[in-house]
Amino acid sequence: MxxxxxxxxxxxxxKIKLLLELLSIEHEWVDIDILEGETQTPDFLxxxxxxxxxxxxxxxxxxLAESNAILCFFAQDSNYLxxxxxxxxxxxxxxxxxxxxxxxxxxxxxxxxxxxxxPDDRKAEYESKQxxxxxxxxxxxxxxxxxxxxxxxxLTIADISLFAYTHVAHQGGFDLYDYPNIKNWxxxxxxxxxxxxxxxxxxxx
Amino acid sequence: MxxxxxxxxxxxxxKIKLLLELLSIEHEWVDIDILEGETQTPDFLxxxxxxxxxxxxxxxxxxLAESNAILCFFAQDSNYLxxxxxxxxxxxxxxxxxxxxxxxxxxxxxxxxxxxxxPDDRKAEYESKQxxxxxxxxxxxxxxxxxxxxxxxxLTIADISLFAYTHVAHQGGFDLYDYPNIKNWxxxxxxxxxxxxxxxxxxxx
Numbered sequence: 001m002x003x004x005x006x007x008x009x010x011x012x013x014x015k016i017k018l019l020l021e022l023l024s025i026e027h028e029w030v031d032i033d034i035l036e037g038e039t040q041t042p043d044f045l046x047x048x049x050x051x052x053x054x055x056x057x058x059x060x061x062x063x064l065a066e067s068n069a070i071l072c073f074f075a076q077d078s079n080y081l082x083x084x085x086x087x088x089x090x091x092x093x094x095x096x097x098x099x100x101x102x103x104x105x106x107x108x109x110x111x112x113x114x115x116x117x118x119p120d121d122r123k124a125e126y127e128s129k130q131x132x133x134x135x136x137x138x139x140x141x142x143x144x145x146x147x148x149x150x151x152x153x154x155l156t157i158a159d160i161s162l163f164a165y166t167h168v169a170h171q172g173g174f175d176l177y178d179y180p181n182i183k184n185w186x187x188x189x190x191x192x193x194x195x196x197x198x199x200x201x202x203x204x205x
Numbered sequence: 206m207x208x209x210x211x212x213x214x215x216x217x218x219x220k221i222k223l224l225l226e227l228l229s230i231e232h233e234w235v236d237i238d239i240l241e242g243e244t245q246t247p248d249f250l251x252x253x254x255x256x257x258x259x260x261x262x263x264x265x266x267x268x269l270a271e272s273n274a275i276l277c278f279f280a281q282d283s284n285y286l287x288x289x290x291x292x293x294x295x296x297x298x299x300x301x302x303x304x305x306x307x308x309x310x311x312x313x314x315x316x317x318x319x320x321x322x323x324p325d326d327r328k329a330e331y332e333s334k335q336x337x338x339x340x341x342x343x344x345x346x347x348x349x350x351x352x353x354x355x356x357x358x359x360l361t362i363a364d365i366s367l368f369a370y371t372h373v374a375h376q377g378g379f380d381l382y383d384y385p386n387i388k389n390w391x392x393x394x395x396x397x398x399x400x401x402x403x404x405x406x407x408x409x410x
Contacts, residue, residue: 049343049344049347050302050306050340050344052306058291062291064291064294064295064298065298065302066297066298066301066302066305067301068297068301069294069295069297069298069300069301070294072293072294072297073290073291073294073297076290076293076294085278085281086263086267086269086278088277088281089269089274089275089277089278089281090269090274092271092273092274092277092278092297093269093270093271093274095274095301096271096272096273096274096300096301096304097255097270097271099301099304099305100271100304100305100308100309101255101257103305104305104309135255138254139254139255142254
């Protein structure tokens, strides 16, 4: 059976859990505690030299790292990844946007605030994340004015990936009040058949 | 004909040029001057609300953003993207690694040093990029001890993407002396049939 190594306080890990639930893919979840340094042990670094969760270990021992690459791996040949080359590239475009223009602001601000307790020596960094985070939210909001999901009328892994940290953006100080289309999109995803919340995913491990 | 909007001082733009040359894909290159603010004009923001190059405009007007998504789009059904689902996901894993763990250190340090002239008020930021950049280079170096290219024995868009900023890493203060496998890999890529250098790409526009 496929093993996923992850920590469900991380949106990058939760997005894998969410897709596996939506696809009803059986898996073993191996808890790795980021805050306890478990991504930096020799055993873990042997699996992922970059020292990050999530990773997936296939039944033959092969490893795959990077949350959005893992989403693509599992979504292949499913309804969550279009087969048309342009639409598939649009999905990928959102996945790269997520890692470069969204996660470094919203996820990092959330981490500093929620898990480190906003210590004095990280406050300037936390503040510096707000502008970039709102810029990313505005790009999402403007897209969702035009279509129900990020790439057209159907839920794809672009939505699953962006949902992970967007729906908890308030924990990084980002009020979604000014983003009504994002709020509707969150509600739409949360009522999808097979949806599992971050809290429920966490409490099940 | 497909149009590419880009600035060839940027490795993210150069990687598209390199792939298009390797694939002999005819295209029109539209120069966008980053340093002159041309990614922030209303016309450009209408094409990419995220205000970044490169973007591709297809002949029917559809737009695609994010350099690594563009690489996937053009590499589809070519030798530069495996068809096997796991190997394709491995390529994607390197592309996400590039945008999250490599580019924000090496490309940003290069930008501060080479294009901004290492001003005093960015020196601390420049210094702070060194550790992460070397960490990324070590991950690449260790992989290239095992195989000629990042995903096995054949050149893929993983190599093209990582090559773009790695081969000019010294411009960001990263000496490649301690990375002999990276240096060999750079030489291997530079002697590939159809290869175009960043300088030659720049001077042809």
